[in-house]
Amino acid sequence: MTKDSPAVTNKKNRIREGSRAADAVIYLIAALAAFLCLYPLYYVFVLSLSEPMVAATMRVYWWPKGFYTGGYSRILTDSRLWISYRNTIFYAIVQALGMLFTCCTFAYPLSVKGLKGRKFVNIFLLTPMYISGGTIPRFLLILQTGLYNTMWALILPGIYSVWYIILVRSYFGTIPESLREAARIDGASHYQTLWNVYIPTSKPILAVIALYTIVGVWNSWFRPALYLTSQNLQPLQLYLRRILVENSINLSEEMASDELVAAAMAQRVSNNQLKYTVIIVSSLPMLIAYPFFQQYFVKGVMLGSLKE
Amino acid sequence: MMAFRKSGSLTTKHRGFTREDWELYSLFIPAAVLIIIFSYVPMWGIIIAFQDYIAGNSFFQLSSAKWVGFKHFRNFVNSMYFSRTLINTIRLSVMHLLFGFTTPIFFALLLNEVRTLRYKKFVQTASYLPYFISTVVAAGMVLSFLEVNGLINNLLGLLGLQPREYIASPSAYPWIYTATNVWKGFGFNSILYFSTISGIDPNLYESARIDGANRWQQILHITVPSILYIIAVQLVMQMGHILNTNTDLALLLYRSATYSTSDVIGTYVYRVGIHGGKYSYTAAVGLFQSVIAFTLTFITNKISNKLTGYGLW
Numbered sequence: 001m002t003k004d005s006p007a008v009t010n011k012k013n014r015i016r017e018g019s020r021a022a023d024a025v026i027y028l029i030a031a032l033a034a035f036l037c038l039y040p041l042y043y044v045f046v047l048s049l050s051e052p053m054v055a056a057t058m059r060v061y062w063w064p065k066g067f068y069t070g071g072y073s074r075i076l077t078d079s080r081l082w083i084s085y086r087n088t089i090f091y092a093i094v095q096a097l098g099m100l101f102t103c104c105t106f107a108y109p110l111s112v113k114g115l116k117g118r119k120f121v122n123i124f125l126l127t128p129m130y131i132s133g134g135t136i137p138r139f140l141l142i143l144q145t146g147l148y149n150t151m152w153a154l155i156l157p158g159i160y161s162v163w164y165i166i167l168v169r170s171y172f173g174t175i176p177e178s179l180r181e182a183a184r185i186d187g188a189s190h191y192q193t194l195w196n197v198y199i200p201t202s203k204p205i206l207a208v209i210a211l212y213t214i215v216g217v218w219n220s221w222f223r224p225a226l227y228l229t230s231q232n233l234q235p236l237q238l239y240l241r242r243i244l245v246e247n248s249i250n251l252s253e254e255m256a257s258d259e260l261v262a263a264a265m266a267q268r269v270s271n272n273q274l275k276y277t278v279i280i281v282s283s284l285p286m287l288i289a290y291p292f293f294q295q296y297f298v299k300g301v302m303l304g305s306l307k308e
Numbered sequence: 309m310m311a312f313r314k315s316g317s318l319t320t321k322h323r324g325f326t327r328e329d330w331e332l333y334s335l336f337i338p339a340a341v342l343i344i345i346f347s348y349v350p351m352w353g354i355i356i357a358f359q360d361y362i363a364g365n366s367f368f369q370l371s372s373a374k375w376v377g378f379k380h381f382r383n384f385v386n387s388m389y390f391s392r393t394l395i396n397t398i399r400l401s402v403m404h405l406l407f408g409f410t411t412p413i414f415f416a417l418l419l420n421e422v423r424t425l426r427y428k429k430f431v432q433t434a435s436y437l438p439y440f441i442s443t444v445v446a447a448g449m450v451l452s453f454l455e456v457n458g459l460i461n462n463l464l465g466l467l468g469l470q471p472r473e474y475i476a477s478p479s480a481y482p483w484i485y486t487a488t489n490v491w492k493g494f495g496f497n498s499i500l501y502f503s504t505i506s507g508i509d510p511n512l513y514e515s516a517r518i519d520g521a522n523r524w525q526q527i528l529h530i531t532v533p534s535i536l537y538i539i540a541v542q543l544v545m546q547m548g549h550i551l552n553t554n555t556d557l558a559l560l561l562y563r564s565a566t567y568s569t570s571d572v573i574g575t576y577v578y579r580v581g582i583h584g585g586k587y588s589y590t591a592a593v594g595l596f597q598s599v600i601a602f603t604l605t606f607i608t609n610k611i612s613n614k615l616t617g618y619g620l621w
Contacts, residue, residue, distance in 0.1 A: 033435060270370060
């Protein structure tokens with residue numbers, strides 16, 4: 001399933017004819033689809049810079065009304081944002097590295113021809129794909145092992161994936177056996193062969209797995225919400241959930257007690273605007289990054305669709 | 309076939325367990341330990357569905373466990389929550405099949421007809437964007453836009469509709485949930501179809517054109533048949549997931565006002581199990597869901613193997 005080179009695609013496009021009207025309709029629907037994907041976030045950006053009262057009633061569509069950066073200065077000085085940001089980056093790096101480690105180590109022996117017990121290992125590996133304990137037993141296990149409310153509750157179950165092991169195993173299977181033989185004859189141990197021959201050769205698939213893991217960590221909120229109660233350990237998504245979904249913003253609690261009702265109302269309005277600000281601040285890194293690594297995701301989807 | 313290894317690797321010269329063997333098998337250890345602890349132990353933990361589990365007990369403390377057979381299953385089936393969560397789950401799944409499953413296919417077919425390569429790439433990249441917006445942010449945007457003085461009500465106001473609190477409306481909830489899901493996933497889910505379409509031999513179109521086929525006929529007789537088998541396999545896999553909804557999203561969008569349409573098995577287990585502490589009962593509900601899902605996957609896989617020759621196993 002190779003992608004067409006631009007030349008071939010152009011040729012294909014050129015040879016297919018249709019009426020101008022049909023073209024216009026197709027281009028218009030495509031534009032509408034792109035608009036629906038881009039506009040909501042752009043709209044949030046517009047709101048985040050508009051005057052708080054305007055943002056509250058959402059009577060603005062294309063361009064910020066007024067220019068208000070108070071939301072940004074408030075959110076950017078909130079230490080809890082940065083703690084949760086740091087936590088997410090930490091979890092993403094650790095889990096991506098851990099995932100690569102467990103995938104490569106487990107897949108390597110399976111790629112050795114004539115391994116004793118391969119059948120047993122495969123059954124061991126595949127069973128969890130079809131039978132799972134479910135939310136409650138998993139949660140109770142975390143409680144019983146004492147991992148609850150430690151970062152390990154997130155990291156340890158998050159650094160292995162049966163599916164990714166299978167992907168790496170298939171990839172390792174395509175590496176010629178003669179490469180291993182050559183390394184072994186030169187006196188390399190299996191560890192060295194894996195590290196010096198297999199891992200460098202498998203960079204494309206490893207990049208795909210690392211990126212999928214990072215985006216998965218970046219997105220996830222359910223498991224952190226289950227296992228982490230301490231705000232110092234929680235990732236960015238839980239900070240966002242408190243502001244966006246639970247509406248509990250108290251960036252300036254110390255003020256609230258001696259403020260008048262009117263001031264409290266104003267506070268409420270600008271708190272509401274903080275939502276838009278925090279969406280922009282928290283989504284920006286991913287939005288800047290994804291166009292550059294979308295090719296890896298395309299590759300991942302294709303690998304995932306291949307049957308054994 | 310496992311008695312003797314085939315010759316070919318250096319380790320096969322020794323019959324016993326050599327140092328190289330140790331190296332090889334030791335590589336299994338890291339992932340195997342994690343799989344045993346975090347995948348197999350919870351499987352064993354399912355036994356609490358047949359007990360009155362006491363919080364704090366270990367899954368392996370069988371002597372003090374109080375066995376109750378199928379009590380929790382009976383309780384669930386006889387409760388009002390059974391039909392409610394089951395119907396809601398199936399309703400959302402069917403809506404997902406109707407809209408979430410079909411939109412990526414139509415989108416891929418449509419975009420394939422766009423001839424300007426740069427424009428095509430732009431729309432494609434734009435359509436992936438919602439996938440990279442986190443579920444929490446997507447839900448937060450939906451909640452804001454749906455407020456009484458929010459964007460959606462402002463726009464509907466232009467059509468003369470009175471503002472309503474749609475997020476608290478049970479009849480609106482399935483549409484809100486489905487639309488959010490479709491928005492987040494349609495671009496990304498179309499990748500599979502894009503790639504398949506781009507693999508079609510251009511000569512097919514050329515000869516069709518020589519035979520006088522217009523664009524619509526080319527789509528109908530070349531493009532669609534070429535992706536039909538992928539569609540079939542995807543559809544079969546979806547059928548196996550009919551009891552799995554996107555709990556991550558549902559938990560953020562639903563509220564007690566909409567339970568009558570929004571409470572699905574996943575959210576019910578979370579609310580009553582994790583928050584309510586009824587571990588044994590919700591483990592039973594979860595097991596009920598898994599067994600049905602497994603059976604459905606098994607049946608649909610059989611059908612898929614028959615029809616397309618492809619399946620999960």
